[in-house]
Amino acid sequence: xxxxxxxxxxxxxxxxxxxxxxxxxxxxxxxxxxxxxxxxxxxxxxxxxxxxxxxxxxxxxxxxxxxxxxxxxxxxxxxxxxxxxxxxxxxxxxxxxxxxxxxxxxxxxxxxxxxxxxxxxxxxxxxxxxxxxxxxxxxxxxxxxxxxxxxxxxxxxx
Ligand SMILES: CC(C)(COP(=O)(O)OP(=O)(O)OC[C@H]1O[C@@H](n2cnc3c(N)ncnc32)[C@H](O)[C@@H]1OP(=O)(O)O)[C@@H](O)C(=O)NCCC(=O)NCCS
Numbered sequence: 001x002x003x004x005x006x007x008x009x010x011x012x013x014x015x016x017x018x019x020x021x022x023x024x025x026x027x028x029x030x031x032x033x034x035x036x037x038x039x040x041x042x043x044x045x046x047x048x049x050x051x052x053x054x055x056x057x058x059x060x061x062x063x064x065x066x067x068x069x070x071x072x073x074x075x076x077x078x079x080x081x082x083x084x085x086x087x088x089x090x091x092x093x094x095x096x097x098x099x100x101x102x103x104x105x106x107x108x109x110x111x112x113x114x115x116x117x118x119x120x121x122x123x124x125x126x127x128x129x130x131x132x133x134x135x136x137x138x139x140x141x142x143x144x145x146x147x148x149x150x151x152x153x154x155x156x157x158x
Pocket of ligand 1: 112
Protein backbone atom coordinates (compact mmCIF):
# COMPACT_ATOMS: atom_id res chain seq x y z
CA UNK A 1 0.00 0.00 0.00
CA UNK A 2 1.30 3.41 -0.97
CA UNK A 3 1.67 5.49 2.20
CA UNK A 4 0.84 9.10 1.45
CA UNK A 5 -0.52 11.36 4.12
CA UNK A 6 -2.85 13.79 2.35
CA UNK A 7 -1.22 16.51 4.42
CA UNK A 8 2.36 15.51 3.53
CA UNK A 9 3.99 18.43 1.82
CA UNK A 10 5.18 17.83 -1.70
CA UNK A 11 7.85 19.48 -3.81
CA UNK A 12 8.40 19.54 -7.53
CA UNK A 13 12.14 19.03 -7.98
CA UNK A 14 14.66 17.65 -10.45
CA UNK A 15 14.93 13.87 -10.60
CA UNK A 16 18.07 12.39 -9.01
CA UNK A 17 19.79 9.08 -9.73
CA UNK A 18 18.73 7.95 -6.24
CA UNK A 19 15.03 8.37 -7.28
CA UNK A 20 15.27 5.91 -10.13
CA UNK A 21 14.29 2.69 -8.34
CA UNK A 22 11.01 4.28 -7.20
CA UNK A 23 10.45 6.01 -10.53
CA UNK A 24 10.85 2.71 -12.39
CA UNK A 25 8.52 0.93 -9.94
CA UNK A 26 5.90 3.63 -10.59
CA UNK A 27 6.37 3.17 -14.36
CA UNK A 28 6.04 -0.59 -14.08
CA UNK A 29 2.66 -0.39 -12.37
CA UNK A 30 1.45 2.29 -14.80
CA UNK A 31 2.52 1.31 -18.31
CA UNK A 32 2.31 -1.88 -20.37
CA UNK A 33 5.75 -0.97 -21.81
CA UNK A 34 7.53 0.81 -18.94
CA UNK A 35 10.82 2.65 -19.33
CA UNK A 36 13.81 0.95 -17.74
CA UNK A 37 16.25 2.44 -15.24
CA UNK A 38 18.78 2.61 -18.08
CA UNK A 39 16.49 4.84 -20.16
CA UNK A 40 15.97 7.24 -17.24
CA UNK A 41 19.72 7.29 -16.55
CA UNK A 42 20.32 8.16 -20.21
CA UNK A 43 17.75 10.99 -20.00
CA UNK A 44 19.49 12.39 -16.90
CA UNK A 45 22.88 12.15 -18.61
CA UNK A 46 21.52 13.77 -21.79
CA UNK A 47 20.36 16.76 -19.74
CA UNK A 48 16.66 16.30 -20.48
CA UNK A 49 14.17 17.93 -18.15
CA UNK A 50 13.57 15.11 -15.66
CA UNK A 51 11.37 16.10 -12.73
CA UNK A 52 9.49 14.49 -9.85
CA UNK A 53 6.79 15.53 -7.44
CA UNK A 54 7.79 13.97 -4.15
CA UNK A 55 7.24 13.90 -0.43
CA UNK A 56 10.29 13.47 1.77
CA UNK A 57 10.50 9.77 0.92
CA UNK A 58 8.01 8.99 -1.85
CA UNK A 59 7.83 9.78 -5.53
CA UNK A 60 4.24 10.63 -6.46
CA UNK A 61 4.76 11.70 -10.08
CA UNK A 62 7.49 11.99 -12.66
CA UNK A 63 7.86 13.55 -16.07
CA UNK A 64 10.55 13.88 -18.73
CA UNK A 65 10.68 16.47 -21.51
CA UNK A 66 13.31 17.25 -24.13
CA UNK A 67 13.66 20.68 -25.69
CA UNK A 68 15.79 21.79 -28.62
CA UNK A 69 15.65 24.20 -31.56
CA UNK A 70 12.34 25.72 -30.64
CA UNK A 71 10.48 22.43 -30.08
CA UNK A 72 9.84 20.34 -27.02
CA UNK A 73 8.67 16.76 -26.63
CA UNK A 74 6.96 15.28 -23.62
CA UNK A 75 8.60 11.85 -23.35
CA UNK A 76 6.88 10.40 -20.30
CA UNK A 77 4.43 11.50 -17.61
CA UNK A 78 3.30 9.26 -14.79
CA UNK A 79 1.43 9.55 -11.51
CA UNK A 80 1.41 6.72 -8.94
CA UNK A 81 -1.99 4.94 -9.19
CA UNK A 82 -2.79 5.57 -5.51
CA UNK A 83 -2.65 9.35 -5.93
CA UNK A 84 -4.24 9.88 -9.34
CA UNK A 85 -6.92 12.50 -9.93
CA UNK A 86 -5.39 14.79 -7.31
CA UNK A 87 -3.90 17.21 -9.86
CA UNK A 88 -0.32 15.91 -9.67
CA UNK A 89 -0.39 15.08 -13.39
CA UNK A 90 -1.59 18.56 -14.30
CA UNK A 91 0.92 20.17 -11.93
CA UNK A 92 3.82 18.18 -13.41
CA UNK A 93 2.81 18.89 -17.01
CA UNK A 94 2.34 22.61 -16.35
CA UNK A 95 5.76 22.70 -14.74
CA UNK A 96 7.40 20.91 -17.70
CA UNK A 97 5.73 23.31 -20.15
CA UNK A 98 7.12 26.27 -18.18
CA UNK A 99 10.58 24.71 -18.39
CA UNK A 100 10.09 24.21 -22.14
CA UNK A 101 9.27 27.92 -22.57
CA UNK A 102 12.28 28.87 -20.43
CA UNK A 103 14.42 26.78 -22.81
CA UNK A 104 13.06 28.61 -25.85
CA UNK A 105 10.52 26.07 -27.09
CA UNK A 106 7.55 27.44 -29.01
CA UNK A 107 5.69 24.13 -29.29
CA UNK A 108 5.32 20.91 -27.34
CA UNK A 109 4.59 17.56 -28.99
CA UNK A 110 3.61 14.26 -27.40
CA UNK A 111 2.24 10.85 -28.33
CA UNK A 112 -0.70 9.25 -26.57
CA UNK A 113 -2.67 6.05 -27.02
CA UNK A 114 -6.20 6.65 -28.40
CA UNK A 115 -7.43 4.37 -25.58
CA UNK A 116 -5.82 6.48 -22.82
CA UNK A 117 -8.86 8.56 -21.94
CA UNK A 118 -7.45 10.07 -18.72
CA UNK A 119 -4.24 11.27 -20.38
CA UNK A 120 -6.14 12.63 -23.40
CA UNK A 121 -8.52 14.53 -21.09
CA UNK A 122 -5.55 16.04 -19.25
CA UNK A 123 -3.80 17.08 -22.48
CA UNK A 124 -6.92 18.53 -24.12
CA UNK A 125 -7.74 20.44 -20.93
CA UNK A 126 -4.32 22.14 -21.19
CA UNK A 127 -4.81 23.15 -24.81
CA UNK A 128 -3.14 20.32 -26.74
CA UNK A 129 -4.70 19.51 -30.11
CA UNK A 130 -4.32 16.48 -32.34
CA UNK A 131 -2.01 17.14 -35.30
CA UNK A 132 -1.45 13.61 -36.60
CA UNK A 133 -1.15 9.93 -35.83
CA UNK A 134 1.47 7.24 -36.04
CA UNK A 135 0.17 3.90 -37.26
CA UNK A 136 0.95 0.86 -35.08
CA UNK A 137 3.32 2.92 -32.96
CA UNK A 138 3.23 1.08 -29.64
CA UNK A 139 4.87 -2.32 -29.19
CA UNK A 140 2.40 -5.18 -28.63
CA UNK A 141 1.61 -6.17 -25.07
CA UNK A 142 2.85 -9.57 -23.89
CA UNK A 143 0.85 -12.35 -25.54
CA UNK A 144 -0.63 -10.07 -28.20
CA UNK A 145 0.29 -8.98 -31.71
CA UNK A 146 -1.91 -5.86 -31.68
CA UNK A 147 0.08 -2.65 -32.04
CA UNK A 148 -1.92 0.39 -30.99
CA UNK A 149 -1.66 3.60 -33.04
CA UNK A 150 -0.45 6.80 -31.39
CA UNK A 151 -2.15 10.17 -31.60
CA UNK A 152 0.30 13.04 -32.00
CA UNK A 153 -0.76 16.06 -29.97
CA UNK A 154 0.75 19.52 -30.05
CA UNK A 155 0.44 22.68 -27.99
CA UNK A 156 1.60 26.13 -29.08
CA UNK A 157 3.52 27.52 -26.09
CA UNK A 158 4.18 31.10 -27.15
C1 LIG B 1 -2.60 10.47 -17.19
C2 LIG B 1 -2.13 10.76 -15.78
C3 LIG B 1 -0.70 11.30 -15.81
C4 LIG B 1 -3.06 11.85 -15.17
O1 LIG B 1 -2.56 12.21 -13.90
P1 LIG B 1 -3.52 12.61 -12.69
O2 LIG B 1 -2.69 13.19 -11.60
O3 LIG B 1 -4.37 11.45 -12.33
O4 LIG B 1 -4.43 13.71 -13.37
P2 LIG B 1 -4.95 15.08 -12.70
O5 LIG B 1 -5.56 14.80 -11.37
O6 LIG B 1 -3.90 16.11 -12.77
O7 LIG B 1 -6.13 15.44 -13.70
C5 LIG B 1 -6.07 16.56 -14.56
C6 LIG B 1 -7.20 16.45 -15.58
O8 LIG B 1 -6.99 15.32 -16.41
C7 LIG B 1 -8.26 14.69 -16.69
N1 LIG B 1 -8.30 13.35 -16.08
C8 LIG B 1 -7.35 12.80 -15.29
N2 LIG B 1 -7.72 11.54 -14.95
C9 LIG B 1 -8.90 11.32 -15.54
C10 LIG B 1 -9.78 10.21 -15.58
N3 LIG B 1 -9.52 9.06 -14.93
N4 LIG B 1 -10.93 10.31 -16.31
C11 LIG B 1 -11.22 11.46 -16.99
N5 LIG B 1 -10.43 12.55 -16.98
C12 LIG B 1 -9.28 12.48 -16.27
C13 LIG B 1 -9.31 15.61 -16.13
O9 LIG B 1 -9.61 16.59 -17.11
C14 LIG B 1 -8.55 16.22 -14.97
O10 LIG B 1 -9.09 17.45 -14.56
P3 LIG B 1 -10.23 17.50 -13.40
O11 LIG B 1 -9.78 16.58 -12.29
O12 LIG B 1 -10.26 18.93 -13.02
O13 LIG B 1 -11.47 16.99 -14.07
C15 LIG B 1 -2.23 9.50 -14.88
O14 LIG B 1 -3.52 8.95 -15.02
C16 LIG B 1 -1.21 8.42 -15.18
O15 LIG B 1 -0.08 8.46 -14.68
N6 LIG B 1 -1.59 7.43 -16.02
C17 LIG B 1 -0.67 6.30 -16.36
C18 LIG B 1 0.48 6.75 -17.21
C19 LIG B 1 0.00 7.46 -18.46
O16 LIG B 1 -0.91 7.01 -19.14
N7 LIG B 1 0.66 8.60 -18.75
C20 LIG B 1 0.38 9.38 -19.96
C21 LIG B 1 1.06 8.77 -21.14
S1 LIG B 1 0.75 9.64 -22.65
